[in-house]
Amino acid sequence: MNAKPNIKVFVCSCNGIIENVLSVQDLTGGVQDAGLEALSHPFLCSQEGIRYINENTDADTKVLIAACSPFHKQSEFSNLRTNKFLIHRIDIRDQCAFVHKNKPDEAFKKAQTLIKMGVEKVRFSNSIDQFSSDITKTIAVIGGGIAGINTAIFANDAGLKALIIEKSPYLGGKVKELFTYFPRMCPPACGLELFFNRLRHNRISALTLTELISLEGNPGNFELTYKRYPRYIDENKCTVCGLCIQECPNQAIYLPNHLCYPSIPLLDRQSCLNECMRCSEICPTNAINLNENESFDKLNAGAIVVATGWDSFKPDKLSEYGYKVIDRVFTNLEFEKKIKELTDKKTTVAFIQCVGSRDDKNLPYCSDVCCMVSIKQALSLKTLNHDNEVYIFYNDIRTPGEYELFYKRARKEGIHFIKGIPSEVKETTNGEINLSVYDTVLNKRIDIKADLVVLATGMMVSDGTLNLKQVLDKNLNFNENGFVVSHLQCYPQDSLREGIYSAGACRGPMDVASSINSASSSVISALSFINKKINQYRDFPNINKEKCDVCKRCIEECPHNAYLFDTKGFPYADENKCRRCGICMGSCPVGAISIGSLNIEQLSSMIDVIDVGIFGDDEPLVLAFLCQNDAYRAVDDISKYGGNYEPNILTIPIPCAGAVNGLIVAKAISSGIDGVIVGGCEDAQCHFSKGSSLAQERIKSIRDKLTEMFLEPERVSFFHIPRDGSNIFLNQTKNFLRVLRDMGRNPLRII
């Protein structure tokens, strides 16, 4: 019987750099003394180094690599033959030999301890295999505006099946109401026609007059139930001959504009007064059924893209602008239509910027496009008749990037820009509109007369998005302004749930170019999600049913709503919803949960092997659990800037601060460790949304317990350490160690 565990430790001397501070031979010697196999190499991440590891291991060997930070050279070390869940790396370079080079003895002791802990980590690791699952290779796009249309086209081009669900009768969204597009001043119809053709040629289905009413199933295999409102005209039968349009005595059948997709007339049932049935009788293809009812159906999709767009801010409340009082005051969106009716008769038009936007009582944000829109409309007025007088009243003109040239052009064309927002818009007795404004450049009050006034109203969350909120509920994250965003900078296209993405102006105000860009980013994410799902690792949480008491805390605390109940009433995490954050592992009061990359057994044994007195009976020893996305990386960086800190701190990377279980912290304190740090992101920046705040909640409970026990609560602390927080770590830990030294050693330490 071979009792020796199949564990191999490889220690790298990093071309002598580590060797300069630490004796690699003594490190391997220490491991061998403990009865394990340890090998050293001068350059483990080189091709020879990787070959060396592979020659000395098989697929089941548990491998500990003591070298540089686990976040360096990841691609090199991905070429090992061992199952990746059996490989563990610890850092004896960046966080040891480098930062403690002035204290080589301590650095050695720290390295030795890290190796001992690493051995425990690999000892209790389990190999995890991949499995393939059936994934529906369809993307359902909700909303058929410019963003949704492009999402469907990109998805189709990427080899997926795409399908659009649009609640209105036609595709195109707000863009089909526009007169021209900035900055090229071309008609939107031209672009739209091109996109519609691509939908047609690729047979991308678009369900119009359709709304999602429920979502079931899981990422990869969603089941969407939708409602179709009656259209009365069968899309497949109608040939757009136009006979019904001519026949209807009430003008209840019409084509709203020449750019209709699907290109069939609209039958307005409300205007159909006498049910004369003349339309259905005249239709040569029998396409009309006035008795059609709403219907329900289901469809399956692997991923969903929400592209429910925006609505125009309604300025009714802002009475000072005379909207709905004076009939020649329009919103910018209304003016897109109005401008088509204008002749070359000389007209004076005044634009008022920021109506509703940048206003804490209404839309607190900048609506992004309104400056460009007003300039566009102003230039169009100049094209109509160069003698037209155009005033733009503004606070700041925002035309970023090359859009600045557009603004310059407007100045050259003689458009008057007046810095100041009119306090009053009134109709004079002779029917003119008077705008009274304090010009902050001239420093005086002026009055301007205009024939038409345009209010540059902002873009706000659409009613359609709010309706969808009720259906998709916890799957979407809405910011304080109602836009669909989860992590704005890094994952602007993501939602709270895997497999659901967003595109276009439902994410926030944006122009057409950005909407199309956002469409492609959502498709890339959806595509990589689908590909990843087809072959995924079984590394989602595992629940030890012998331990689980079914308290359901894991279900409540999982930020991704991944938990369900199995037939016996135990919780289990749905692999398709789980994002492997480990927050459930941190939540379980009985320590029943482990995730693929980390389990409680590992952490507990790592604590067991720590000799708390390595730096001396009165020297504090600290365990720091650091979020591997940010805090741990910030500590990694310290050596790059030539910084240093005391070796008394042993760091352990964890998937999220929320993965640290209170039991582990309790064990560390019980074992005589003097202080425990949990380092995570700012609450709002947590990659897994709730992890950081949950970690603090748990730390608070432990601190309360310590206080009750007459131990100093300060021994357990949570630090906010962002990705660039190297200095924060240095300052906080310096302070922390000072406090610990003042307190004296943990009374639970056994000497």
Next chain:
Amino acid sequence: MPPYVVKEKCDGCKGKEEPLCEQICIGDLMTLDEKTNKAYCRSLRDCWDCMCCTKICPKGAIEQRIPYQLGYHGARLIPMVGPDSITWTCIDINGKIERFSFRTRNKK
């Protein structure tokens, strides 16, 4: 002496039905107040002072006074539980503190 639930700390195990103390209590004495969503002991005199509930509560919300046969009024016994360890802090009526750490038979 029966358990006392610190209302500010108890979060009803977030899970709505049957909190951990209710699951663990051998006498089935702990339960959740439906209105406040906080745990309480429904029959104080039946408590055996086994302290299971105190040990398992993840919020440290359950306090237990030592039965007077063991330590007079004011004496306290506080457990801190790890995956395979427990540390007891005993505070006697004179405020003297003693601590004991043990390995438990729980698997890690």
